[in-house]
Amino acid sequence: MDLVESAADHEFRLEARDWLQHNRPAESLPSPDASREAFEANRAWERVLFEAGWAAVSWPVEYGGRGLGLWEWMIFEEEYFAAGLGPRAAQNGMFLLAPSLFEFGTEAQKAALLPRIAGVEDMxxxxxxxxxxxxxxxxxxxxxxxxxxxxxxxxxxxxxxxxxxxxxxxxxxxxxxxxxxxxxxxxxxxxxxxxxxxxxxxxxxxxxxxxxxxxxxxxxxxxxxxxxxxxxxxGWKVAMATTGSERGLILRSPGRFLASAQRLVDLCRKTPDASAAQRRDVTEAWIRAQAYRYGGMKTMTRIAEGGSIGAESSINKVFWSEMDVRAHEIALDLLAERAEIDTDWWHGFITSMATPIFAGTNEIQRNIVAERVLGMPRSGR
CATH class of the missing domain: 2.40.110.10 (Butyryl-CoA Dehydrogenase, subunit A, domain 2)
Structure with missing residues (x-):
C-alpha cells in the first residue's frame, strides 16, 4: 500500500475538484429521504453526474463508467463530500446491488441493469x-x-x-x-x-x-x-456479498467522514470559548476519520490484489457507525445552547443514531467479529 498519491492520481483529483466546483448544484440539495420532490431533485443531479462520466468512475465503460479503479473512486468520493454534497439517492443500486451484480450476475443481467443504475433510470x-x-x-x-x-x-x-x-x-x-x-x-x-x-x-x-x-x-x-x-x-451467499458492501468500504466511503471531521474542525475554530477538553475531542474525531481512510486504503489494496473483505466488513461497520455518532455528539456539545433543532448538525445527529442499528446492529457485528474474524467460540460451547 503506497500512501503517497501518484502524479496521475493527483491530476485526477484536481480534475474532479474542478468539475464539482463548476457543476455542483447552486443550492444545497435536501435529503433524498425527505420527500418525493427532494428525491427527484437528487436524482436529476445524479443524472448530471452520469452524463459527465462521474457517476461510476470505477465501472467498465460499457456499463456507464470510466473504466478506472478503486483508487480513483476513493479520490472522487473524497472530493465529492469535500464539496459539501450529500449521500447519493441512487446509493442502494450503485453501492450495494451493483457490486453483487458484477460478482454474481449473468452477462445479460449486467448488460441490462448496470447502465440503468448508472444513468439513474432504475432506482x-x-x-x-x-x-x-x-x-x-x-x-x-x-x-x-x-x-x-x-x-x-x-x-x-x-x-x-x-x-x-x-x-x-x-x-x-x-x-x-x-x-x-x-x-x-x-x-x-x-x-x-x-x-x-x-x-x-x-x-x-x-x-x-x-x-x-x-x-x-x-x-x-x-x-x-x-x-x-x-x-x-x-441467496444467502449473494446477500452476504451485498451486506459486505453495506457494512464495509463501499456504502460508507472515507470521504464522507473526512468531510464531516473537517466541518467539525471548522466549527471548533469558530467557537472561541471551546474548552481544552472539547478541542481534544475534536482532534480525536479528526484522527478517527483519518484512521478510517487509511484502513480503507488497506482494504482496497487487498481487493486490488484479488482478495475480499469478508467478515472483516463487520469491523468497519462498528467503527464508522460509532465514529459518526461521536462526531455529532461533539458538534452538539460545541454548539451548546446554539444547537437548535432543524440545523444540519441536529439532523445529522438524528440520522447517526440509527447507524449502530441498520446494516446489522453493532451487537450482532461484534459477535461476527468475535466468531468469524477472531475465531472465538460461541457462548455456551
Whole structure:
C-alpha cells in the first residue's frame, strides 16, 4: 500500500475538484429521504453526474463508467463530500446491488441493469428486514413458490424498513424459495419490479418526519427466472456479498467522514470559548476519520490484489457507525445552547443514531467479529 498519491492520481483529483466546483448544484440539495420532490431533485443531479462520466468512475465503460479503479473512486468520493454534497439517492443500486451484480450476475443481467443504475433510470430499494426478521436476516419469511408454467416465482409476504422504497421502482430482496428450509438455507436473491401487480408500498415516517422508509407487501407478485441473481437456493451467499458492501468500504466511503471531521474542525475554530477538553475531542474525531481512510486504503489494496473483505466488513461497520455518532455528539456539545433543532448538525445527529442499528446492529457485528474474524467460540460451547 503506497500512501503517497501518484502524479496521475493527483491530476485526477484536481480534475474532479474542478468539475464539482463548476457543476455542483447552486443550492444545497435536501435529503433524498425527505420527500418525493427532494428525491427527484437528487436524482436529476445524479443524472448530471452520469452524463459527465462521474457517476461510476470505477465501472467498465460499457456499463456507464470510466473504466478506472478503486483508487480513483476513493479520490472522487473524497472530493465529492469535500464539496459539501450529500449521500447519493441512487446509493442502494450503485453501492450495494451493483457490486453483487458484477460478482454474481449473468452477462445479460449486467448488460441490462448496470447502465440503468448508472444513468439513474432504475432506482433500487433494499428488501432485507421483515417484521419478524430484523438483524436476524436468516429469519426471513417472505416466500416465493415456483410457477413453472410462467417460468418464475410467486412472491408473498412483507418487507419493512426498506430505505427509499416509496420513491423507487425496483427492489433487490432475499426471499425463501424452499418452503421446507430453515435459517440461511433455501433462500434466493430476487430482483423485483415495485410497479408489478400485487406490490403495495407504504411510507414509514422517520423521526424527522421524512418518508424515505417504506414497508412493502407482496400478494402473489410474479418474478421471472431472469430476475434471480445467482443460483436459486444460494441467496444467502449473494446477500452476504451485498451486506459486505453495506457494512464495509463501499456504502460508507472515507470521504464522507473526512468531510464531516473537517466541518467539525471548522466549527471548533469558530467557537472561541471551546474548552481544552472539547478541542481534544475534536482532534480525536479528526484522527478517527483519518484512521478510517487509511484502513480503507488497506482494504482496497487487498481487493486490488484479488482478495475480499469478508467478515472483516463487520469491523468497519462498528467503527464508522460509532465514529459518526461521536462526531455529532461533539458538534452538539460545541454548539451548546446554539444547537437548535432543524440545523444540519441536529439532523445529522438524528440520522447517526440509527447507524449502530441498520446494516446489522453493532451487537450482532461484534459477535461476527468475535466468531468469524477472531475465531472465538460461541457462548455456551
Amino acid at each position: 433500487w430499494a433494499q428488501g432485507w428486514s421483515e417484521p419478524e426478521a430484523g438483524s436476524d436476516l436468516a429469519g426471513v419469511r417472505v416466500n416465493a413458490r415456483r410457477d413453472d408454467a410462467a417460468g418464475g416465482w410467486r412472491v408473498n409476504g412483507q418487507k419493512t424498513w426498506s430505505t427509499r422504497a416509496p420513491f423507487c421502482n425496483r427492489l433487490f430482496a432475499l426471499v425463501r424459495t424452499d418452503p421446507e428450509s430453515t435459517r440461511h438455507h433455501g433462500l434466493s436473491y430476487l430482483l423485483i419490479d415495485l410497479e408489478a401487480p400485487g406490490v403495495t408500498v407504504r411510507p414509514v415516517r422517520k423521526l424527522g418526519d421524512q418518508i424515505g422508509f417504506g414497508e412493502i407487501f407482496f400478494d402473489d407478485v410474479f418474478v421471472s427466472d431472469a430476475d434471480v441473481l445467482g443460483e436459486v437456493g444460494q
